[in-house]
Amino acid sequence: MAETQSDTLKLDGAGPVYDQIRRAIRDLVVGGAWPPGTPVPPEHALMEQLGTSRMTVHRALVQLAREGLITRRRRSGTVVASPPASHAMFDILSIPEEIERLGQDYAYEILAREVGKVSPEVAERFGLKRSDRIVHLLVLHRGDGRPHVLEERIIHLAAVAAAAGEFFAEVPPGDWLLQNSLWSQAEHAISAVGASVQEAGLLEIAETEPCLLVERRTWNQDRPVTAVRLLYPGPRHRFVGRFGPYGPA
Amino acid sequence: MAETQSDTLKLDGAGPVYDQIRRAIRDLVVGGAWPPGTPVPPEHALMEQLGTSRMTVHRALVQLAREGLITRRRRSGTVVASPPASHAMFDILSIPEEIERLGQDYAYEILAREVGKVSPEVAERFGLKRSDRIVHLLVLHRGDGRPHVLEERIIHLAAVAAAAGEFFAEVPPGDWLLQNSLWSQAEHAISAVGASVQEAGLLEIAETEPCLLVERRTWNQDRPVTAVRLLYPGPRHRFVGRFGPYGPA
DNA sequence: TCTTGTCATTTGCATATGCAATTAGATAGC
DNA sequence: GCTATCTAATTGCATATGCAAATGACAAGA
Numbered sequence: 001m002a003e004t005q006s007d008t009l010k011l012d013g014a015g016p017v018y019d020q021i022r023r024a025i026r027d028l029v030v031g032g033a034w035p036p037g038t039p040v041p042p043e044h045a046l047m048e049q050l051g052t053s054r055m056t057v058h059r060a061l062v063q064l065a066r067e068g069l070i071t072r073r074r075r076s077g078t079v080v081a082s083p084p085a086s087h088a089m090f091d092i093l094s095i096p097e098e099i100e101r102l103g104q105d106y107a108y109e110i111l112a113r114e115v116g117k118v119s120p121e122v123a124e125r126f127g128l129k130r131s132d133r134i135v136h137l138l139v140l141h142r143g144d145g146r147p148h149v150l151e152e153r154i155i156h157l158a159a160v161a162a163a164a165g166e167f168f169a170e171v172p173p174g175d176w177l178l179q180n181s182l183w184s185q186a187e188h189a190i191s192a193v194g195a196s197v198q199e200a201g202l203l204e205i206a207e208t209e210p211c212l213l214v215e216r217r218t219w220n221q222d223r224p225v226t227a228v229r230l231l232y233p234g235p236r237h238r239f240v241g242r243f244g245p246y247g248p249a
Numbered sequence: 250m251a252e253t254q255s256d257t258l259k260l261d262g263a264g265p266v267y268d269q270i271r272r273a274i275r276d277l278v279v280g281g282a283w284p285p286g287t288p289v290p291p292e293h294a295l296m297e298q299l300g301t302s303r304m305t306v307h308r309a310l311v312q313l314a315r316e317g318l319i320t321r322r323r324r325s326g327t328v329v330a331s332p333p334a335s336h337a338m339f340d341i342l343s344i345p346e347e348i349e350r351l352g353q354d355y356a357y358e359i360l361a362r363e364v365g366k367v368s369p370e371v372a373e374r375f376g377l378k379r380s381d382r383i384v385h386l387l388v389l390h391r392g393d394g395r396p397h398v399l400e401e402r403i404i405h406l407a408a409v410a411a412a413a414g415e416f417f418a419e420v421p422p423g424d425w426l427l428q429n430s431l432w433s434q435a436e437h438a439i440s441a442v443g444a445s446v447q448e449a450g451l452l453e454i455a456e457t458e459p460c461l462l463v464e465r466r467t468w469n470q471d472r473p474v475t476a477v478r479l480l481y482p483g484p485r486h487r488f489v490g491r492f493g494p495y496g497p498a
Numbered sequence: 499t500c501t502t503g504t505c506a507t508t509t510g511c512a513t514a515t516g517c518a519a520t521t522a523g524a525t526a527g528c
Numbered sequence: 529g530c531t532a533t534c535t536a537a538t539t540g541c542a543t544a545t546g547c548a549a550a551t552g553a554c555a556a557g558a
Contacts (some may be wrong), residue, residue, distance in 0.1 A: 006536060014540060015542080016540080016542090017542070018541080018542085019284070030493075030494070030495075042507080042508060042509085043508075043509070044507095044508080052542080052543085053542065053543045053544070054543090054544090055542075056541085056542060056543075058509080058511095059541095059542095060509080061509090062509095062510085062548080067495060068495050069495055072508090072509065072510090073508085073509075073550080073551080074507085074508055074509045074510075074549065074550040075506085075507055075508050075549095075550055075551040075552055075553095076507095076508080076509090076510075076550090076551070076552070077507085077508060077509080078508090078509085083494035083495060111313065136557070181493060184493055184494065185491065185492075185493055186491065186492055186493070187490070187491045188459070188487065188489070188490060189462060189487040189488065189489045189490075190439060190487065190488045190489075191453055191484050191486060191487040191488070192441035192442075192459040192460055192461040192462075192481070192483070192484060192486075193441075193459055193484045194457070194458075194459050194484075196266075206402075206459045208443070209443075210441040210442055210443050210459030211439060211441055211459065212439070212441040213441075213484075232441070234441070235440050235441060235442045235443075235462075236441060237441075238438040238439065238440040239438065239439045240436065240438045240439075241436070241437060241438075242434065242435065242436045243434075243435055244279070244315060244433055244435070245279070245316055245332040245432060245433065246279070246332060247316050265510080265511060265512090266511080266512070267511080267512085291539085292536060292538075292539070293537090293538080301512080301513085302512065302513045302514070303513090304512075304513070304514080305513075305515090306509085307539080308511095308512095309537095310539090311540090321519065321538090321539065322520080322521080322538085322539075323519065323520040323538055323539045323540075324519095324520055324522055324523095324531090324535090324536085324537060324538050324539075325520090325521070325522070325537095325538080326537085326539080327537065327538090327539085327541090336543080376501060408534095435547080448528040
């Protein structure tokens with residue numbers, strides 16, 4: 001998890017000063033050099049350290065706060081914020097949370113766990129190289145005892161070495177990764193598919209039942225971290241979002 | 250389309266001055282009093298009119314610009330921006346645009362058009378009152394001749410009276426509405442469903458094929474404007490989005 | 499021990515000022 | 529008419545200054 005990045009504030013001289021400051025701090029935060037909870041120096045200190053006026057520093061910090069990277073409180077000062085676990089409609093969200101928000105009892109079981117090389121089918125399904133070293137998991141999440149979603153996940157050991165020794169007995173892999181890995185980019189795709197025979201059996205649905213498939217891949221600085229296929233049974237699942245003409249409401 | 254709203258800037262005295270200014274202008278923009286293209290008074294003028302300093306006005310305008318509501322250029326001044334037609338992942342997007350972006354030839358046909366009261370089935374499917382006066386449409390959109398998406402739409406005449414006399418011969422209803430109506434909120438839901446016999450026939454797919462259903466409802470100030478069901482055939486359609494831990498990338 | 503009050507630190511906000519950068523429109527020159 | 533140049537309007541940015549508001553820390557008192 002160690003990044004090859006400086007942990008000192010350095011202005012690059014490109015563009016407005018307030019934006020240089022903003023980017024400098026942002027880079028330390030998203031690069032992991034300043035993990036959540038790290039105190040950001042007070043405006044006075046930054047002002048002296050950087051040789052600018054307080055208002056200029058202020059402007060940078062206000063903007064970072066609006067972007068959610070830092071939290072500011074009078075007297076207590078400024079600290080690096082924890083990334084919000086769930087954003088808008090389709091962000092990284094915790095499945096336990098998702099189920100508990102429906103008022104259902106959450107449970108999960110690890111149906112399969114393999115550590116090591118990728119099998120040909122997995123390589124094809126997730127677009128991996130055979131030489132990648134991964135953990136491959138199959139997890140069934142239940143709400144009130146009924147299958148809620150089937151999760152098939154791979155974790156890249158190159159990015160998250162600790163995953164090799166983890167059995168996910170207490171915390172499901174999605175939530176575990178939120179605690180134990182860094183990510184800087186994600187992509188997901190939503191589509192409708194039919195379940196395979198095996199999948200239909202696990203989800204306890206008929207084979208012809210349409211399913212909603214959410215595929216998500218996550219990177220940290222261009223290095224793949226994890227990829228997951230979430231298969232939601234039937235038309236009883238809906239993803240809902242609200243927004244206005246100029247952005248999310 | 251006339252709104253019962255003032256078109257004069259008025260500060261409400263709540264919170265920071267720069268934010269009062271921001272909200273005042275925002276309300277005129279989203280309320281339709283200042284349609285896209287309207288010039289916003291220069292900072293000097295606002296400063297005098299509102300009795301504040303230029304920097305305070307500036308701060309409000311800079312933020313509005315960052316939110317995308319206004320466009321600013323030196324010397325030319327500030328104008329109200331056009332709402333972006335497509336946003337992030339699931340916003341209002343033009344189907345012709347969507348298809349042309351895939352490099353396919355776009356075509357559409359109106360399969361049905363009814364003006365007047367709602368039938369019981371439609372009332373149930375869209376959650377309407379029988380007394381609502383609407384236009385009901387069924388439209389098939391094609392890319393390179395193949396069915397791309399089946400659109401079933403209702404338009405509330407109370408919100409968009411002009412829709413009653415429109416035959417959508419030149420422009421499909423989605424795009425027509427973008428030009429001829431105002432909306433302030435939208436909600437959509439995505440789910441996986443099986444196609445009905447009729448729908449499967451129109452989309453030229455097998456009956457068992459899973460489909461992606463996007464349902465979108467749109468309001469203007471709590472008054473419903475339109476509702477649409479977009480049925481995408483089979484697993485060949487994917488909605489893709491990218492984002493980072495602190496928001497869309 | 500608990501409460502209360504005071505103080506100092508830190509952020510939040512507004513203002514005044516000055517200059518830089520951009521560029522629409524006017525003007526001058528060809 | 530066309531082009532180059534100039535001018536002025538407008539936004540962009542940085543600074544200095546002052547005060548307000550929140551609140552952690554600590555001291556004083558009950």
